[in-house]
Amino acid sequence: MIAIDVHLDADAAARMARDVRAGLCDYPKELAPKYFYDDRGSLLFEQITELPEYYPTRAERQILDRHSAEILDVAGRPSTLIELGSGSAAKTRHLLSAMRDLGCLDTYVPVDISEEITHRTAAELVDEYPGLDVHGVVCDFEQHLERIPHGTDRRMIAFLGGTIGNLYPRQRQAFLERIAALLGPHDHLLLGTDLVKDRDRLEAAYDDSAGVTAEFNKNVLAVLNDQLDADFDLDGFEHVARYDDEAERMDIRLRALADQEVRIDELDLEVSFSEGEEMRTEISTKFTRERLQSVYAGAGLELRAWFTDAAGDYALSLAAPAG
Ligand code: SAH
Ligand code: AVI
Secondary structure, eight states, X not given: OEEEEEOOOHHHHHHXXXXXXXXXXXXXXXXXXXXXXXXXXXXXXHHHTTSTTOOHHXXXXXXHHHHHHHHHHHTTOOSEEEEETOTTOTTHHHXXXXXXXXXXXXXXXXXXXXXHHHHHHHHHHHHHSTTOEXXXXXXXXXXXXXXXXXXXXXXXXXXXXXXXXXXXXXXXXXXXXXXXXXXXXXXXXXXXXXXXXXXXXXXXXTSOTTOHHHHHHHHHHHHHXXXXXXXXXXXXXXXXXXXXXXXXXXXXXXXXXXXXXXXXXXXXXXXXXXXXXXXXXXXXXXXOHXXXXXXXXXXXXXXXXXXXXXXXXXXXXXXXXXX
């Protein structure tokens, strides 16, 4: 059975307009990464996951392939799997299959800002897992976390792909505190985090030779053109991906190739870019086990289990309310 609640209402459009205005009027300019993900952005992200340079998806898949049953055992064999930023849920199949094999699979709750991909994923999963209830929630998980359906079943909230790294520390802490508040005493959080490693591999992963990440990055401009009636020239910007080793995060930007004026009709706003000006569109934070432990502690969570891929590039951790 499929049910999908969509919470992308007038409020969400007003919030996007407010965010974009604030970001474009700030110095330096900045746009939030959640605006990458219209239909095309979701498809481009899927292509990124298959690039030879982009190791995180393969590493996370390897961990899920090898350790799903153990993860579920530590988490007390939950019957409901809630997934934040679920996208195509490609790797999630490992968890769902392990839940099925353990006989505990009942409900899957994909939560994503992209409506199209959530419908598609839900339809595929009910076909692949007969008897599975899929209750999707299309929303901004930073705004509407509390709209996730409640229940008495044992739950695991999965946040895969390293998407937690796309949040700034303060956003991340507030978000994890809200997740901690949603978890009952027997519930768990399963969190995917990319790990600190050498600059060359990181910069290659975010600036691939086929140019897919550059297209993904520029897609945020296409989203503004489409949804806010802007006239960004996508060829007027280039993709920049640098590792900031002090902050331990990738810093992803768009750099203006020439002086230019952009009009955003919906906002009744004109913005100028000067040649070489950079606008940040995403950060992607990299973690160590110690750093993640202190992030958990700051949000009232504690680390219960830690799994990495064979190369030690990426980690999946299980956390639960502290105490
Ligand atoms: N979990 C998948 C997809 C990761 S891509 C994987 O591991 O491969 C990040 C996903 O999070 C996208 O599907 C995007 O639409 C979603 N997303 C990003 N910001 C979001 C937000 N604020 N609210 C809800 N979904 C969001
Ligand atoms: C979704 N998120 C975890 C990706 C990342 O690696 O930070 C998004 C991405 N940006 C560029 N490439 C991939």
